[in-house]
Amino acid sequence: MGRVTPQDDRDDKGAAGSLLLDDQLCFALYAAQRAVTAAYRPLLDDLGLTYPQYLVLLVLWEHGETSVKELARALRLDYGTVSPLLKRLEGAGLVRRERAAGDERSVLIACTGRGAELKERAAHVPGALLTTTGLGAQEVVRLREELWGLTERATMVADRRRAY
Template identity: 85%
Template sequence: MTSHEDGAAGSLLLDEQLCFALYAAQRAVTAAYRPLLDELGLTYPQYLVLLVLWERGETTVKELAGALRLDYGTVSPLLKRLESAGLVRRERAAGDERSVLVACTGRAEELRERAARVPGALLAATELGGPEVARLREELWRLTEKAQSAADRAR
């Protein structure tokens, strides 16, 4: 480790905080998505819900929350708003009354075709190339795993 790295490890400078770099990047990426999603009438969290449903089809609220790494209390209002917009339907599972199934409506399936343009439009807007995006995504998932392990050990 270099002396710069040693100093940065204990630094309290804002711009040297990993958490702040991630926070700033997340806010900037979400802001870049906003005009693209506004055209679809979706917020970023609603878009994420639909991505899961488009990928998996009908799923339980519990599975959806797990896929999004969110708790039930966060997912439930999102689903309520998507249901009010006519994009998803919720119903109790026949075999287990405690389980709620969520599925896209025909309107959401129609929106899927327009949403398919969003990832490419974001890459064009940010001027990131496919290999760079793949590398960043891989590194972020690795960080997520390590941070989740640390959080689990701290409990």
């Protein structure tokens, strides 16, 4: 489906003041997120993973054993969202959960042998996604930097609003 941009309905501010759906930054991000997640789906289906499960494993492969709190922070998710993901991954034999010895309130997460082995099978996923989307390495770096910058600015605004 092509992008619709009826120029006649825009005011002098252009897209910044427009109420047209396709002029909304939030909608462009939402559509891109859905499209990228859909592009990941066949790659992750081969691994038996959903996209959120893949993200959990990426954190564990990078950092090793970590607390649920740190995992949630890394994924920018709340505990209530992370907990069911971990239950499914544990049920699939890919991660293990256990109470921290020094702090019974803290739960540690780590990959099992099966979870660690999956890393090797998943190594092709990032490159395959680039091939699928037609993005070059430099485009990915630029786009990722812009998105992280936007995330940081939007987070600062949200944090300021919560402080009031």
